[in-house]
Amino acid sequence: MAKKIGVLVELDYCVGCSACQLACQDYYQLPVTETYMRCFLGKPDVVDGRHEMFMSPYAYRLDKCANCLEKEEGNAPCAAICISKALHVGELEEMKQLADTTEGHLALYR
Template sequence: MSRVDGKGIALLLDLDDCNGCFSCEAACRETHRYPYDEDWMRCERREPFLVDGVLRQYHLVAPVLDKCAACYADNPNPLCVSGCPTRALKIGSLADMVKEAEGRHCSIFTA
């Protein structure tokens, strides 16, 4: 298993802001026109659950980051990020995404 070296890109998902609308998934498919039996970006909806008596929705983006790295090299503001209506997705260097995530409920995916 390889270790994260910090030289690649990172995709940040703010779990509090994502509403599970699938726009990132649709944007990725629209940009790259890959077949429907492939997934490059997938939005997973989980069952709602209670946290401190408050019902929370939980959505998780599952990117294929080697594809994201190639896309980001062509356009540092890809459609999956710019088209997110809640601005829950961000992409950039791992160091920048770690700073951005500080104090927030986020997932960071690295390539």
């Protein structure tokens, strides 16, 4: 059975530079108009002094991600280039454990 991969983002530290997106695009030699990873830089609107909740009708899955992990001996190019070290890629169970021991706002994709 194939390993399940997880991507953990520490949202408090991500600066939205898109270096991870470009590293992935470069690794797979994709055209400028295509990528397997996209950074969403939108901010929620403020209603009555509070941030509105952002909801998406789409379930985000890693269906193209982490094919590079085995080739790069566990060092995903997107995580390696992250200037704030906010991006972590690895086996799903390891990412869950990291999330359990990390404080702040997190997003775990699987």
